[in-house]
Amino acid sequence: RSNSMLSADISVEAQNADSGSLLNLYRTFAKLRNNYISLASGEISEHAKYGSSSSAKAIAAWYLTSGSEKTLVVHNFGSTTATLPFGAEDLGTCIGLNGTASLKTTTNSGVITDNTLTLSSYGSVVFLISE
Numbered sequence: 001r002s003n004s005m006l007s008a009d010i011s012v013e014a015q016n017a018d019s020g021s022l023l024n025l026y027r028t029f030a031k032l033r034n035n036y037i038s039l040a041s042g043e044i045s046e047h048a049k050y051g052s053s054s055s056a057k058a059i060a061a062w063y064l065t066s067g068s069e070k071t072l073v074v075h076n077f078g079s080t081t082a083t084l085p086f087g088a089e090d091l092g093t094c095i096g097l098n099g100t101a102s103l104k105t106t107t108n109s110g111v112i113t114d115n116t117l118t119l120s121s122y123g124s125v126v127f128l129i130s131e
Contacts, residue, residue: 025098032096032126039073039126042066050074050084059084063129070129071095076119086115092129099123 015021033039042064046052050061058078064071072091076082076099090112091103099120106114119125 029096029098036069036071036095036128038064038066038069038071040066042069042071047072047074049086056082056084058082069131072127072129073124074117074119074127075124076121079121081121082119084117084119086117088112089115090129091115091117091127093127094125095128096126097124101125 012023015023018024043066045063045065047061047063050056050059052060059074059076059082061072061074064073074084088111094101094103099122101120101123102118104114104116104118105112117125
């Protein structure tokens, strides 16, 4: 058994102090799950464009729905930033983020005509679409 990976920076104390630590990431997403019923026990369905049959193999996206609440979870498992066109789909409000993301929305007379999400490598984003 190797102890070579053990160091002071992986202690709970060190991770508590680091807002970007794995421990704090897990806490953030656990709070989301506890605050949004769709994330805790919603019915899962693949995103039509970025589901398992997508040509964008590094991207995984799915909806979770419980009653009127609907969330969209998008993961980039790739080692490079991904630019994901969602077209006129309303992505709602970002409620959770790991890594960095930006959303460029184009509207015409208040109607969404294009949404493009840029998501960092190994990044994740959770959108609340409806409550």
